[in-house]
Amino acid sequence: MNEQSRIRIEEVDGVAPPPKARVEDAAREGFERKKDYLAGFLNEKPAELSGHEPGGELYEAVIQSLKEIYDPEIPVNIYDLGLIYGVDITPDGHAFITMTLTTPHCPVAESMPGEVELRVGAVPGIGDVEVSLVWDPPWNPAQMSDEAKLELGML
Numbered sequence: 001m002n003e004q005s006r007i008r009i010e011e012v013d014g015v016a017p018p019p020k021a022r023v024e025d026a027a028r029e030g031f032e033r034k035k036d037y038l039a040g041f042l043n044e045k046p047a048e049l050s051g052h053e054p055g056g057e058l059y060e061a062v063i064q065s066l067k068e069i070y071d072p073e074i075p076v077n078i079y080d081l082g083l084i085y086g087v088d089i090t091p092d093g094h095a096f097i098t099m100t101l102t103t104p105h106c107p108v109a110e111s112m113p114g115e116v117e118l119r120v121g122a123v124p125g126i127g128d129v130e131v132s133l134v135w136d137p138p139w140n141p142a143q144m145s146d147e148a149k150l151e152l153g154m155l
Contacts, residue, residue, distance in 0.1 A: 051125065052089040058125045062087055062095060065119045072108055076151055078116075082143025085134065093127040095120050100139045109133075 051058030066079040066087075078084060078099070086098035097116055101109055113131040121129045141154065149155040 052091055058093075058123070059087065059089055061123045062089065062120055062126065065123050066097075066116065069112075069115055069119055071102070074102070074152070076144070076148040078112075080145040080148040080151075082145070082148070083139060089126070093125055095123075095126050095129045097129065097131045098134060099131065100134055102139050104135055 053059060063079060066084055067077045069078045070076065071078055071081055071083070074081065081102075083101060084097065084099050086096070088096040090096075097120060099113070099116060101112060106112070113133050117129045117131045120126060120131075141149075144152075144154075146155060
């Protein structure tokens with residue numbers, strides 16, 4: 001065996017504990033301690049939401065209108081059912097809705113996008129509505145809200 005790769009073992013009776021950090025030591029080193037370093041953060045007010053982003057008044061009104069549309073075969077609204085993939089609202093009031101249906105062979109495949117367009121278009125502040133019906137990713141029951149699952153006895 002090579003002399004350089006040998007492991008040496010040394011027995012000791014004890015090891016001195018490492019020094020503890022103290023606030024007083026930091027003050028002596030030139031660090032300034034501030035009593036309330038969160039004062040500025042806590043006094044800061046949240047930015048106002050525009051009506052066009054999630055949480056805004058117009059956005060929530062569009063979501064509420066979508067929750068009034070029910071799937072004809074399932075007693076749950078299309079929003080809680082997970083059929084709405086996206087809601088985008090431009091500052092000038094144009095809404096873009098991306099949605100799907102439970103199956104491509106759904107009997108309301110032709111009428112549902114039109115109903116979504118009419119209901120969202122009736123929201124005050126919405127000018128134009130464009131509904132995009134997509135099949136990818138396909139809808140599955142995991143996309144339903146907990147309320148919808150509870151309504152259908154799946155939870």
